[in-house]
Amino acid sequence: MQQRIVILGGGPGGYEAALVAAEQGADVTVVSREGLGGNSVLWDCVPSKAMIVSSVAMGSMQTASRLGVHLEGGVDLSGRARADIAAVMDRVRLLGLDQSADIESKVEAAGATILRGEGRLAGPETVEVETEGGGVEVLHADAILVATGSHPRRLPFSTPDGKRVFTSRELFALQEPPERLIVVGSGVTGAEYAQAFAKFGVDVHLVSSRDMILPSEDPDAAAVLEGEFERWGMTIHRRRRAYDMEVDEGGVRVKIGDKDGGQEEWIEASHALYCVGMIPNSRRMGLEAAGVLTRPDGAIPVDAVSRTNVRTVYAAGDVTGGIMLASVAAMQGRNAMYHALGMAVAPLRWDAVAACVFTSPQVATVGMQGPDDDAANGPVDTIRLDFAGNPRAKMEEATVGFVKIHARKGSGTVLGATVVAPNASDLITPLSVAVHNRLTVGQVAQAFTIYPSMGGSTAEAARQLMGLATAAAQ
Ligand SMILES: Cc1cc2nc3c(=O)[nH]c(=O)nc-3n(C[C@H](O)[C@H](O)[C@H](O)COP(=O)(O)OP(=O)(O)OC[C@H]3O[C@@H](n4cnc5c(N)ncnc54)[C@H](O)[C@@H]3O)c2cc1C
Numbered sequence: 001m002q003q004r005i006v007i008l009g010g011g012p013g014g015y016e017a018a019l020v021a022a023e024q025g026a027d028v029t030v031v032s033r034e035g036l037g038g039n040s041v042l043w044d045c046v047p048s049k050a051m052i053v054s055s056v057a058m059g060s061m062q063t064a065s066r067l068g069v070h071l072e073g074g075v076d077l078s079g080r081a082r083a084d085i086a087a088v089m090d091r092v093r094l095l096g097l098d099q100s101a102d103i104e105s106k107v108e109a110a111g112a113t114i115l116r117g118e119g120r121l122a123g124p125e126t127v128e129v130e131t132e133g134g135g136v137e138v139l140h141a142d143a144i145l146v147a148t149g150s151h152p153r154r155l156p157f158s159t160p161d162g163k164r165v166f167t168s169r170e171l172f173a174l175q176e177p178p179e180r181l182i183v184v185g186s187g188v189t190g191a192e193y194a195q196a197f198a199k200f201g202v203d204v205h206l207v208s209s210r211d212m213i214l215p216s217e218d219p220d221a222a223a224v225l226e227g228e229f230e231r232w233g234m235t236i237h238r239r240r241r242a243y244d245m246e247v248d249e250g251g252v253r254v255k256i257g258d259k260d261g262g263q264e265e266w267i268e269a270s271h272a273l274y275c276v277g278m279i280p281n282s283r284r285m286g287l288e289a290a291g292v293l294t295r296p297d298g299a300i301p302v303d304a305v306s307r308t309n310v311r312t313v314y315a316a317g318d319v320t321g322g323i324m325l326a327s328v329a330a331m332q333g334r335n336a337m338y339h340a341l342g343m344a345v346a347p348l349r350w351d352a353v354a355a356c357v358f359t360s361p362q363v364a365t366v367g368m369q370g371p372d373d374d375a376a377n378g379p380v381d382t383i384r385l386d387f388a389g390n391p392r393a394k395m396e397e398a399t400v401g402f403v404k405i406h407a408r409k410g411s412g413t414v415l416g417a418t419v420v421a422p423n424a425s426d427l428i429t430p431l432s433v434a435v436h437n438r439l440t441v442g443q444v445a446q447a448f449t450i451y452p453s454m455g456g457s458t459a460e461a462a463r464q465l466m467g468l469a470t471a472a473a474q
């Protein structure tokens with residue numbers, strides 16, 4: 001009998017699941033309150049990365065003269081480049097809509113139905129949808145996937161108005177570059193946006209609650225980025241939290257202090273952007289009535305094949321409160337469908353997740369991030385090779401980064417890596433393949449790389465780790 005699948009949410013967790021289930025012949029309905037692609041495509045990943053592309057172009061104009069490129073008559077481009085923020089935001093919005101339309105066509109072509117509206121569970125096998133047209137539809141399912149994503153956390157005083165005060169959701173309403181921007185929060189969102197605006201020429205003040213920005217990343221990588229941020233003129237307020245805010249016609253004032261509220265001061269700017277985390281979308285969705293457990297932070301706990309505590313209900317993506325990445329959401333969504341449809345499924349490998357912070361340089365990581373990351377791995381050898389000696393990096397003026405590899409002592413199995421480079425999101429791929437397939441540093445070292453390339457340093461770092469293993473064995 002054809003299995004009936006109802007998916008709540010059309011982000012990567014939802015639409016990737018829909019593709020898999022429809023391709024397997026299930027009767028699939030995706031309930032989505034906005035275009036497919038969800039927050040990922042319309043508000044988060046796609047727009048932020050598209051905006052960063054524009055900021056990198058602006059940055060290249062500032063440094064072009066060092067590469068011997070200038071305007072006719074020898075006029076230096078730096079200082080003459082201007083960002084048309086309205087045009088940037090327009091491009092960003094259109095790219096998101098275009099990508100969303102592509103996904104909708106793909107999902108429909110696979111045979112799934114898209115129902116625009118707000119869904120909620122009316123039981124473990126029933127979903128009620130308030131449709132866009134104002135009616136209510138009741139859908140019966142053999143399996144339900146909850147993939148409703150997350151929304152930006154607000155501080156009690158930080159209500160965004162889309163004019164002077166923003167979270168990542170209102171930001172694209174900007175029509176003029178801020179004169180001065182306070183970015184609160186130095187996690188991935190804060191770091192990416194702070195640097196993008198600094199490159200657009202905005203005077204950025206980054207409020208960072210810890211000793212270093214990007215507390216979840218490799219500290220060496222965070223140190224490189226802090227250097228770059230300050231080189232672009234950004235002010236980092238370290239070990240400071242935002243405690244209050246005042247807004248008027250003239251601008252914003254944010255009260256910052258240390259973690260105990262001491263060393264209080266007000267900093268002023270024209271605009272403020274809050275990047276203080278994301279909260280799973282699980283409220284008012286009938287989860288309790290359907291018997292689905294949630295944690296106090298709203299996340300729905302799931303196992304490695306995306307099962308909740310209720311047999312017919314699966315969950316995927318940000319709503320599960322795991323590592324909030326589009327790729328993880330997609331993998332969880334696909335796993336849920338493989339399991340629900342009785343197919344073979346490999347449990348999600350949390351030890352092999354790859355991620356990238358899209359700053360300049362980018363910081364890409366895979367697997368373990370340091371010897372203390374996972375004691376179960378036993379002793380670990382780590383090597384860091386700076387790009388300073390790499391010929392390609394010199395040509396590209398990209399020498400501040402590095403490649404770092406962690407491998408199990410003795411066997412040389414690659415357990416994790418960090419790459420800091422302009423194209424780290426691509427350079428990490430061979431190391432991600434190595435971690436996923438448990439390859440050794442010897443296998444990575446012996447593969448051909450291109451000369452001259454940044455990737456050459458990956459093989460070189462692996463060779464140096466092989467050397468460590470050989471020395472230990474003698
Ligand atoms: C600024 C920013 C940049 C990011 N950049 C990256 C990046 O570069 N790479 C990366 O991997 N990750 C990135 N992320 C994280 C990534 O966006 C999320 O991990 C990803 O979107 C999660 O996908 P999802 O399918 O769980 O949900 P979402 O993409 O959040 O989609 C969920 C959808 O469900 C809808 N929905 C919610 N409730 C209901 C309901 N009751 N009925 C119907 N529909 C509903 C929502 O409106 C939304 O459309 C970024 C996050 C932010 C905030």
Ligand SMILES: NC(=O)c1ccc[n+]([C@@H]2O[C@H](COP(=O)([O-])OP(=O)(O)OC[C@H]3O[C@@H](n4cnc5c(N)ncnc54)[C@H](O)[C@@H]3O)[C@@H](O)[C@H]2O)c1
Binds near residue numbers: 243357358
């Ligand atoms: N490139 C990417 O893949 C990408 C980009 C952006 C976001 N994301 C994902 O989205 C999720 C959310 O990212 P995020 O950066 O919004 O959240 P986060 O939770 O990673 O970081 C938020 C930061 O804000 C700080 N903070 C909280 N309250 C504060 C206050 N009052 N004053 C100052 N600082 C305060 C926290 O200490 C924390 O460091 C993450 O899981 C991230 O992986 C991914």
